[in-house]
Amino acid sequence: MSVAVPLHPDAASERGDLDLLQRFQSLDALLAEHDYFWKPRPFETTHPSWRNVHPGLYNAINSLSDAEVDTCSAEPARFQEIAQPFLPWLPELSRASELAAASSRPLTFSPFDALHAPGRKWRQVTAFAAALPPLSGHVHDWCSGKGHLARAIAGANEVTSLCFELDAQLCESGQALADKQQLPIRYVQQDLLQPFDSSTEAYRGGWRLGLHACGQLHVNLLRAGVDSAADGVAIAPCCYHKLCLGEQYQPLSETARRASLTLSLKDVSLAVQETVTASAKERAQREKESQWRLGFDVLQRQLRNKDEYLPTPSLPKAMLNGDFTAFCAWAAQEKQLTLPKDIDYAQFATAGRSRYREVRRVELVRHLFRRPLEIWLALDRALFLQERGYEVTMREFCSREITPRNILLVGRRRKDAANESGLSAC
Ligand SMILES: C[S@@+](CC[C@H](N)C(=O)[O-])C[C@H]1O[C@@H](n2cnc3c(N)ncnc32)[C@H](O)[C@@H]1O
Incomplete structure (x- = not known):
């Protein structure tokens, strides 16, 4: 050859x-x-x-x-x-x-x-x-x-x-x-x-x-x-x-x-x-994970009353087969946060998707460098x-x-x- x-x-x-x-x-x-x-x-x-x-x-x-x-x-x-x-x-x-x-x-x-x-x-x-x-x-x-x-x-x-x-x-x-x-x-x-x-x-x-x-x-x-x-x-x-x-x-x-x-x-x-x-499957999974993490980020900023990113550990992959609510419960436990009972998870899931939309676009600018x-x-x-x-x-x-x-x-x-x-x- x-x-x-x-x-x-x-x-x-x-x-x-x-x-x-x-x-x-x-x-x-x-x-x-x-x-x-x-x-x-x-x-x-x-x-x-x-x-x-x-x-x-x-x-x-x-x-x-x-x-x-x-x-x-x-x-x-x-x-x-x-x-x-x-x-x-x-x-x-x-x-x-x-x-x-x-x-x-x-x-x-x-x-x-x-x-x-x-x-x-x-x-x-x-x-x-x-x-x-x-x-x-x-x-x-x-x-x-x-x-x-x-x-x-x-x-x-x-x-x-x-x-x-x-x-x-x-x-x-x-x-x-x-x-x-x-x-x-x-x-x-x-x-x-x-x-x-x-x-x-x-x-x-x-x-x-x-x-x-x-x-x-x-x-x-x-x-x-x-x-x-x-x-x-x-x-x-x-x-x-x-x-x-x-x-x-x-x-x-x-x-x-x-x-x-x-x-x-x-x-x-x-x-x-x-x-x-x-x-394509890996990309779709990564997208879901990012949206969940960003949704949880909006939630934790409100919960802690602190406008600061809180890193969460890497995710057991099986969790991606579950839903956003279960993800938040896992992430909160990892970070020793107590979640109130009346959280509107749908609202935070939407916020996560919207943050993700912006993150992808801002990353394009960042990637010029x-x-x-x-x-x-x-x-x-x-x-x-x-x-x-x-x-x-x-x-x-x-x-x-x-x-x-x-x-x-x-x-x-x-x-x-x-x-x-x-x-x-x-
Ligand atoms: C990305 S691979 C590259 C292998 C090879 N050069 C190639 O391109 O096919 C990196 C290699 O570094 C070896 N490696 C990792 N840490 C090492 C270390 N401390 N000393 C020697 N080799 C190491 C890994 O086992 C692996 O085989």
Whole structure:
């Protein structure tokens, strides 16, 4: 099977290498200046604070039908067209967030491997593998799972691979698959959140790969990579908010440490809010749950006489087969609230639906900043590598339908990079 994933290759030459620092500075200024649009969470605030400053935009979102909201949620570019007349700086935000497609090598993958990886995962793996530059020497695949990536690159590159993975079962089944094809891959069961001395001679040089290693894990990969003078590093980051230390986002690069934008991990989670995999049934269930939660939110604000959001725990899924009244009884018990007997549940259910209608529309505005924030975070990683002696490119390795976490950062160590090493730690 051969894979080539050109996205918008003509854009590659024009925008692909837009200076990383310039791009970062532009995004930093825009995200910080307009943070009142995206830092508050519509689910937790009854009306957006910006509605009096931008009444035109507020009216425009309120006049959208539910079907139009569905379209705009599925195709963010559609909503940009609607919002643009009210937000003149939007084209600049989009330009700074747009990435070119990575050029892809026409690789051949084993049909045997395709049988052992779920369809969407295999498309991610093959697109990522095809977008990598030719590799040589030793490769470390971080958070390898069964090591689909290491097996995918084995045929096209002169490499030996080490797959690091926490789950012993995945290591065992990955090793069996690699052995069956006599591939030079060894699986190592390793908790990569624990300090891990990768600076020893056996680990120096080579390539570090991380396809969807979550938050702290890909941060550790980058640190371990530069500490062990890796020849190259290639990651597709995800779950930027899953970091080990504290509630505030700690930038990696010097540049981002001096940035205007400061972020809590809760702010950071906006960057990964987009999902493209939910079925119609899952979406309907999520909608019902959101409406109930918002209805309960209106009720609890009245009950407590406090205009403040009260988070409720995650819901036993079976409860969605019940009704709103039972949900309120459950939520009240969880939050140790006593419900009076004469509550008009129908009224609060209606209020929940109406809040949901507004939340969906305000989220459209908030989501204008989702990709820019993700690019800001990815640029923090790119600039970290650049500051540590790497030439870095940042591209998309596949379309967002295959995965919205489609950013590929490739860093190649410059020949003149300082020969430093140290220990990586969480
Ligand atoms: C999203 S999956 C990605 C798997 C693989 N890279 C791929 O794309 O097919 C993340 C992987 O990280 C592994 N993982 C989670 N925590 C880990 C840790 N502390 N140390 C090492 N691996 C970990 C999980 O078991 C899982 O296999």
